[in-house]
Amino acid sequence: MPLPGMLQKRSLNDLEVNMPSLLDAAEAFSKLGKKSVEIDQAACVRVRHRHASCMACFQVCAHEAIARDDDGLLAIDNHLCTGCGACASVCPTSALQLVEDVPELVRAAIESIAEQADALQDDTDPSSADSLRTEKPCGTLTISCEYLRNQEAALEERAHSEAGLRVKASPDEIDPPKAKTEHEAECSLTLSCLAALDEAALISAACSNVEVRYESGDCACCPNAQGELIATLGEQATRFLGAFLAAATPERPLPAARALPAAWSLVTPNDAESATTNTSPELSRRGLFDHFIERTTDSIAEAAVGTFYVSTTAQDQKRTLAQRLFADKGILKHIEAVRNERVLNELYRFDPEWADQILPEKEDAELPTRLFGEVTVDETACDLCGICMTFCPTGALSGVANEPVNSFVMLNRDIAPKGELSFRANDCMACNLCLDVCPHDALEIQRGICACDLFAFEPHTLIKR
Numbered sequence: 481m482p483l484p485g486m487l488q489k490r491s492l493n494d495l496e497v498n499m500p501s502l503l504d505a506a507e508a509f510s511k512l513g514k515k516s517v518e519i520d521q522a523a524c525v526r527v528r529h530r531h532a533s534c535m536a537c538f539q540v541c542a543h544e545a546i547a548r549d550d551d552g553l554l555a556i557d558n559h560l561c562t563g564c565g566a567c568a569s570v571c572p573t574s575a576l577q578l579v580e581d582v583p584e585l586v587r588a589a590i591e592s593i594a595e596q597a598d599a600l601q602d603d604t605d606p607s608s609a610d611s612l613r614t615e616k617p618c619g620t621l622t623i624s625c626e627y628l629r630n631q632e633a634a635l636e637e638r639a640h641s642e643a644g645l646r647v648k649a650s651p652d653e654i655d656p657p658k659a660k661t662e663h664e665a666e667c668s669l670t671l672s673c674l675a676a677l678d679e680a681a682l683i684s685a686a687c688s689n690v691e692v693r694y695e696s697g698d699c700a701c702c703p704n705a706q707g708e709l710i711a712t713l714g715e716q717a718t719r720f721l722g723a724f725l726a727a728a729t730p731e732r733p734l735p736a737a738r739a740l741p742a743a744w745s746l747v748t749p750n751d752a753e754s755a756t757t758n759t760s761p762e763l764s765r766r767g768l769f770d771h772f773i774e775r776t777t778d779s780i781a782e783a784a785v786g787t788f789y790v791s792t793t794a795q796d797q798k799r800t801l802a803q804r805l806f807a808d809k810g811i812l813k814h815i816e817a818v819r820n821e822r823v824l825n826e827l828y829r830f831d832p833e834w835a836d837q838i839l840p841e842k843e844d845a846e847l848p849t850r851l852f853g854e855v856t857v858d859e860t861a862c863d864l865c866g867i868c869m870t871f872c873p874t875g876a877l878s879g880v881a882n883e884p885v886n887s888f889v890m891l892n893r894d895i896a897p898k899g900e901l902s903f904r905a906n907d908c909m910a911c912n913l914c915l916d917v918c919p920h921d922a923l924e925i926q927r928g929i930c931a932c933d934l935f936a937f938e939p940h941t942l943i944k945r
Contacts, residue, residue: 516563565676619665
């Protein structure tokens, strides 16, 4: 029996049984009130029109952190949101964006790899430099999720403890040196979840001849549980790049040095190793306190800045829903198709000749993707009312609507509607809002884009009367 005032010594097994999920507690504490996702209300199709059918963010959120308030605006519960970024990746209009600028992080990493590759090329003789460019990508971007890093930290902590117990343990046993890779440019990123990477990021890396290597923990055990989405986004990027290459290479084959690498590759923990090793993301007491200090410092600073900002912001700066949505009286704001622009810029930079001369002639080549859409119209059903032009977020549907005449009067007086409806495919984000608002079901949309429309910046006419 221990003396009064003395702490009873407990075994490691007791701690594991009676103190579960210390890391989860640390994560939950450090993220209380932390804002991870920004909302552009004017870009959300459900805010632009209450009958919009889009439910992408609601369906993908594993924590039910997204809701609509009494005014019909999107709202995120920051206490439930983990900042995984899945909602931002699946949102067709980019109405949801991570506070952490993932595209900028990827771009900076790609630039770092390019600089390393140039330095390596300068340090090698011309013959080896040629083989370096032609046989493999110029470098590797390794992107890991926080869940995997937490698992590795737990294993490293355990290895330190076990190695430190041995009397003759050498420093190399406790911290084994990592093998260095020669003649290879590389960079690494750690994101809250790999679901934060959409197709645009993968296409950007591939067009820069950078191989993307995903390192993921067991998504089935992760609270975010976005493994299926991660695989889907990677596969869609691969299919799009394959179709893009197939559309242009018959006319002008690429040299070996310009071949695109695979959009991504996924590395998960070895099943056999995980079966014999406890990879539960648990922390020791020392690791727990270090984790608290590291994560809560940023949260406290952000909370302080947010409090100061709110207290010094005038009340008249709070905009109404009408002010958020309307650019002018009766005219809804248009948004930029930022994700589409990034993809187009990367593809053009990869080979400008394809964009200017070859792809515009490919009228029968379809590029499958969810990022773009092709709209067709039933001319017999459309009366050019203009409602699709009004609600289209990017202005991909544009033209001149007919004069607002009562349809009963038009029918009885045999008045033909006059106007014009045009469409620009590379501005279409396939959000389906035009289909939802059309009163005559006159529109259809096909996900993907024709190769000839990829860089066609002038709209083509769908109807003209």
